[in-house]
Amino acid sequence: MRILLWHVHGSWTHSFVQGGHDYLIPGPPHGTGLAGRPWEATEVDPSEVDADVAVVQRLDELSRVPAGIPQVYLEHNTPSAPAQEHPLAGWDGTIVHVTHFNDLMWDCGTTRTVVIEHGVVDPGPLYTGELPRAAAVINEPVRRGRIVGTDLLPRFDPIDVFGMGTEQIGGMGDHGLDALHRELARRRVYVHTPRWTSLGLSLLEAMHIGMPVVALASTEAIRAVTAEVGAISTNVGELVSATRDLVADPDLAREKGRRAREFALAHYGLDAFLRNWDVTLKEVIG
Template identity: 45%
Template sequence: MRILMWHVHGSWMTAFVQGRHEYLLPMDDERGPDGRGRAQTWDWPASARELTAGELAGERPDLVILQRPHEAQLLETWTGLRAGIDVPAVYLEHNAPTGTASASRHPYADQTAIPVVHVTHFNRMMWDTGTAPTDVIEHGICDPGHLYTGERPSLAVVVNEPVRRTRVAGTDVMLKLSRELPVDVYGMGMDQLADAAPWLDGRLHENFRQSELHRAMAAHRAYFHPYRWTSLGLALLEAMTLGMPVLALSTTEAPRAVPASAGLLSNDPAELQHRGRQWLDDPGLAADAGAAARAHALDRYGLERFLADWDALTERVVA
């Protein structure tokens, strides 16, 4: 199958393009939001092909996967094809509502031509999609291997733009914990965080390649996921797959993703601090929780299940 979609979420796409299809990725000279093409910090197979808007005009994909409301118009402008009419389409919803959940109307609500596919059950519950057909295909993770060593007695956090996304990302929670326990932060926008938290000097790490990030994360004793409001951060699942024990807030989809044997989910900062201290003091205890986290992540979020679920849905939509 030839699937057209925009490169929007790199970690999710890294798993998706491992399938057996051909993936057509819009690309422009600036590699901006509507033309990123192939990933620059992940390794993708040759079946993920970059095409300019001009090249796309001569293509007729079997399916288009939309991820943002304006992409249907881009599709029609660049190819002359109308999503759900001239070419089968689904709308993939990565995010939880940004407004009040009880009043958040999905942009594809109350239409029947284009199914809305959510990445978590939490997303589907929070969005009002009216009479639109919906489905849930939970995340899939490419197994990086059991890389955990836990040799560094500190907690790892992965977050992009932590200053801009303070409340959403739980940056304030992380900063409070970092005054009590050693914390290292990985992601983009570390310069702004350095200005806001000078005590983290030497513990901020900017924009690693995925393979480098995995090895760096796995050297830390545990992973801390402070997000208040998100769909389900893939960094949390990646940390579990690496074999890391995890701390997280008990919000959104996290309670489904993290069993008690794999770590602690709590909205009490004192409880999170206490468990983090336990792991820092007892590497064996941390390693046992990390092994349970990896086993659970491979079972629930394995790549084979993820790709099989998507194959079943796309075949149904195209048929």
């Protein structure tokens, strides 16, 4: 298939373009293009492209897809409230949600919806846990504040926070992503503090690395994290206590990290992700 898509979420796109199709990504001034990523994809002018299907991720992209190309809308985000109507409610196309929680909470009306859960390019079992500290990955923690649980981070000190808008590695580009994974792997435990966001790929990547994880039991995290791989609760005190126990016990952290990797490979592996996308896109093309 020849698939037109804009580069919006780098980590998600990194997984999506592993499927062996022809990926057509609008370059400047129509989009960011590959932005230095070594993907097997082609930068194009969307007004001149001939594609079998378009994966649209922002509303303004709907009008930028040439006439006659079938479209599917990929919704990454949670609604602001469970009663919020999706902008494409009543649309005659297909909305793909990245989590079951998002599908549950968005009011999409009569629009067909499909859930295709995340799949992650396996970074490998990198975990060493040599540093008795916690780690978190949050992009723009100051701007996003309580939504991503920035206010909770001091309670988990010592903790190193990575991501765009921090002083640590931001994970931009594949080289940066590799470096980020290596640095995460040196920390004893991964902490996931978002109150109200879609399921973060960084959490799933940490599990693939072999890190034990501690997470707020909110949104889709309850499907991704179990007590066997770390701890999950809405009681922040319980999570702080669990983090300290894991930091203090390297053997316990290593065992839970091993289980986390097994769970992530089984539930958020790349093969199922790509297979489910192939099925959905073929249905949309007809």
